[in-house]
Amino acid sequence: MxxxxxxxxxxxxxxxxxxxxxxxxxxxxxxxxxxxxxxxxxxxxxxxxxxxxxxxxxxxxxxxxxxxxxxxxxxxxxxxxxxxxxxxxxxxxxxxxxIRFAFEFGSEVLRDKLAAHDPVLRHSDYEAYVENKRLTHPELAQLSTSSKNKIRQVLLRMLSEAGLLAKGRPLGIIQRPTLxxxxxxxxxxxxxxxxxxxxxxxxxxxxx
Structure with missing residues (x-):
């Protein structure tokens, strides 16, 4: 890992x-x-x-x-x-x-929010994650606005397809999939x- x-x-x-x-x-x-x-x-x-x-x-x-x-x-x-x-x-x-960026978002952000009984994924959760990762991953700061938006869009779609994110506002409702x-x-x-x-x-x- x-x-x-x-x-x-x-x-x-x-x-x-x-x-x-x-x-x-x-x-x-x-x-x-x-x-x-x-x-x-x-x-x-x-x-x-x-x-x-x-x-x-x-x-x-x-x-x-x-x-x-x-x-x-x-x-x-x-x-x-x-x-x-x-x-x-x-x-x-x-x-x-x-895609370590995706794994860490799931294992750190989504998992921690579920543990805190806060299943609502907000824009601020994603932005805070990216901002925190910029400290050790300067490549995030070099992305264009369109690239940033595309990365977020595709990641959220992946999470939805994997059953980790159900429909809901603002970005979705976090859920643990059954394996x-x-x-x-x-x-x-x-x-x-x-x-x-x-x-x-x-x-x-x-x-x-």
Missing amino acids: PTNDSHSYNLSFTAASLRPELARIVAECYLTSGDWNLTKERILSSNALQCRSASSAVRLERELRQRLATLTHDQIGLLSQATTEDREAIAWLAACKH SPAVMNVITTDNPSWLAGFLVPDTEIPSR
Whole structure:
């Protein structure tokens, strides 16, 4: 799990929200080929993600592939054949592993607010998080206004798709998703610390 604040955030994730159904297609292709480069070639040559332009296909494929490449073989296998809810969970796990900015927002902001019995996500919560992270991540201060807005928009969409954020004002209502035994197994076998991204409190996260 990434913990070193000296490493720059990956903020180029806006080519895709979770897109669990498309992630499943990439996962299936990888399990068939066993090679990420070959997976890329097959996805793009067949337009498996059904993009309208070659450039958007390249961006979408790259983002999904880079996320899925952080998963274990068992996690990819589950993504390829699981129920809708489990696919969403594994797609969010892949996002957490690849996008530390997203993982830390979930594990620090959303989880702490739930623990404080304050499930309403406000604009001020997000802005305070970004402002705090600027101290160790100057790349956040270098973003244009449009990039800042896009990052927030895509992150909130991911949280909604993962079941961590329900509709509500101002930004949504925080909720802890229910994880199936299959999802719990592939996460805890890998590293149970990732459960923090699913708003599981430390007291319920098994030690390694």
